[in-house]
Amino acid sequence: MSGLEAMAPAQFEALKAKLWTFMHDSIYPNEQLFIQQTHAIGQASNEWTHAPIHVELMRKAKTLHLWNMFLPVDSAAMAGVSGGGLTNLQYAEICEILGTSCPAEFASQCTNCTSPDTGNMEVLARYGTPAQREQWLIPLLNGTIRSAYAMTEPGNENQKGSSDATNMSIRVERDEKTQEYVINGSKWWITGAGSLHCKVMILMGKTNPEAAIHKTTSQILVPMDTPGITLLRPLCAFGDDDAPKGHMEIVFEDCRVPFENVILGEGRGFEISQGRLGPGRIHHCMRAIGQAERALAAMCSRVQNRTVFGKKLSKFDSILQDIGKIRAEIECCRLLIHKAADNMDKFGNKDPRTRQLLSLVKAHVPVTLQDCTDRCMQAHGAKGFSNDTPLFSAWAGARALRMADGPDEVHWRTAAGIELKLQEHSPLKNYGEFEVDRTKVFRRTTDPISETTKQLLKNYSKL
Numbered sequence: 102m103s104g105l106e107a108m109a110p111a112q113f114e115a116l117k118a119k120l121w122t123f124m125h126d127s128i129y130p131n132e133q134l135f136i137q138q139t140h141a142i143g144q145a146s147n148e149w150t151h152a153p154i155h156v157e158l159m160r161k162a163k164t165l166h167l168w169n170m171f172l173p174v175d176s177a178a179m180a181g182v183s184g185g186g187l188t189n190l191q192y193a194e195i196c197e198i199l200g201t202s203c204p205a206e207f208a209s210q211c212t213n214c215t216s217p218d219t220g221n222m223e224v225l226a227r228y229g230t231p232a233q234r235e236q237w238l239i240p241l242l243n244g245t246i247r248s249a250y251a252m253t254e255p256g257n258e259n260q261k262g263s264s265d266a267t268n269m270s271i272r273v274e275r276d277e278k279t280q281e282y283v284i285n286g287s288k289w290w291i292t293g294a295g296s297l298h299c300k301v302m303i304l305m306g307k308t309n310p311e312a313a314i315h316k317t318t319s320q321i322l323v324p325m326d327t328p329g330i331t332l333l334r335p336l337c338a339f340g341d342d343d344a345p346k347g348h349m350e351i352v353f354e355d356c357r358v359p360f361e362n363v364i365l366g367e368g369r370g371f372e373i374s375q376g377r378l379g380p381g382r383i384h385h386c387m388r389a390i391g392q393a394e395r396a397l398a399a400m401c402s403r404v405q406n407r408t409v410f411g412k413k414l415s416k417f418d419s420i421l422q423d424i425g426k427i428r429a430e431i432e433c434c435r436l437l438i439h440k441a442a443d444n445m446d447k448f449g450n451k452d453p454r455t456r457q458l459l460s461l462v463k464a465h466v467p468v469t470l471q472d473c474t475d476r477c478m479q480a481h482g483a484k485g486f487s488n489d490t491p492l493f494s495a496w497a498g499a500r501a502l503r504m505a506d507g508p509d510e511v512h513w514r515t516a517a518g519i520e521l522k523l524q525e526h527s528p529l530k531n532y533g534e535f536e537v538d539r540t541k542v543f544r545r546t547t548d549p550i551s552e553t554t555k556q557l558l559k560n561y562s563k564l
């Protein structure tokens with residue numbers, strides 16, 4: 102890949118200005134309403150649908166062409182559809198603005214730029230057949246349906262963890278007679294599956310257990326109304342069921358889908374994951390920058406207005422140091438994200454340096470920004486722990502990110518593995534040790550000792 106054609110600078114600046122206006126006019130003033138409506142939906146029944154304000158703002162955003170901005174120009178071209186016309190680098194700026202909302206994905210949901218749909222749409226754009234795109238990608242791009250991505254499992258009898266995707270145990274067997282896959286097993290933490298708008302999930306399951314380890318799994322489109330799917334319960338992250346999206350535990354019993362629902366081909370699940378784990382996932386980190394900016398703004402305003410021990414909080418050195426450090430950390434995280442996004446544009450998602458940068462972003466950004474929002478909470482006193490500010494939501498979001506996209510440790514491991522390989526070609530690899538001349542001897546223990554040293558030794562022995 103030789104670099105994507107970016108939106109012209111003037112047009113891009115106009116787009117950002119339009120988005121800021123939308124945020125101020127439509128998103129920030131409606132955050133509390135959105136939260137009230139989504140909680141009410143979660144309490145009311147098991148028929149979860151979009152909050153009315155969400156639908157109203159989706160309509161508005163679509164009319165304003167603040168829509169599908171996540172879909173990079175290359176993926177859009179591959180699928181023959183139109184996205185927002187941006188590169189990944191440009192979207193990093195847009196996604197950061199979207200990420201200043203509370204909850205973090207509120208504005209993203211209103212502009213059809215939310216997880217897990219963005220990752221799923223990219224998968225369909227890049228790897229789907231024309232029929233799969235027609236059936237699922239087009240309605241997803243239109244925002245008329247939602248989707249889920251089902252990878253994590255509660256653990257089979259051997260309790261193998263899902264952070265190692267080769268542990269996948271859900272059985273996906275071929276029934277040659279009916280030309281169908283038959284799915285049996287469980288998944289959990291499947292975000293978005295609680296909503297009645299969710300019409301399809303991409304399920305990762307073991308189709309070829311006898312194959313080489315990275316050819317064992319496939320990604321399969323499973324329509325949500327397929328018989329044999331039970332939504333057991335919504336799980337709560339920090340006590341929140343995240344209605345009406347939900348993080349669902351799902352049981353599959355004799356759930357059948359036609360062979361043509363496999364994406365890219367049988368045994369190619371990991372190959373797709375590598376592509377999907379690029380843009381679709383780095384978006385969370387782009388949004389996390391927006392969350393941290395909002396938290397820092399809240400902190401700066403708070404410390405200039407609150408007095409303790411006879412002076413404003415902003416006069417205390419420890420507070421000033423926190424503010425300075427948070428600014429530095431946000432800037433470093435932003436630069437890392439922009440570099441990863443730029444690499445995706447220039448070299449594609451499979452390039453080793455790009456993959457490493459994506460892992461570094463996922464490992465470094467959430468934990469760093471979690472710490473930033475933590476310090477902003479601290480400066481707010483007890484208020485920071487309440488729902489009277491967006492701080493707890495920002496902190497909890499960053500903390501959850503350190504698991505939802507795979508645990509930190511796995512991203513560090515991937516980044517380190519790539520580093521070791523890349524270092525094989527480092528121009529510095531031969532300069533780690535100085536040459537040692539072992540022909541020169543310091544002294545033998547039997548060498549004679551000078552009279553001066555003998556005297557010194559004698560003096561010491563009198564101690």
Ligand SMILES: Cc1cc2nc3c(=O)[nH]c(=O)nc-3n(C[C@H](O)[C@H](O)[C@H](O)COP(=O)(O)OP(=O)(O)OC[C@H]3O[C@@H](n4cnc5c(N)ncnc54)[C@H](O)[C@@H]3O)c2cc1C
Pocket residue numbers: 217250251252253254261262263264265289290291292293338348501504505506507508510511514
């Ligand atoms: C809010 C939320 C939303 C989610 N949404 C989805 C979703 O939509 N779809 C989906 O499929 N999943 C989803 N998940 C699940 C998430 O992807 C998994 O929890 C994650 O991949 C870890 O898998 P596991 O829970 O099985 O942990 P395990 O594999 O059991 O790992 C447990 C712990 O072991 C440690 N560990 C693992 N590997 C290493 C290593 N190499 N070195 C050192 N320590 C290690 C880590 O600390 C890890 O947390 C979501 C999770 C959350 C919290």
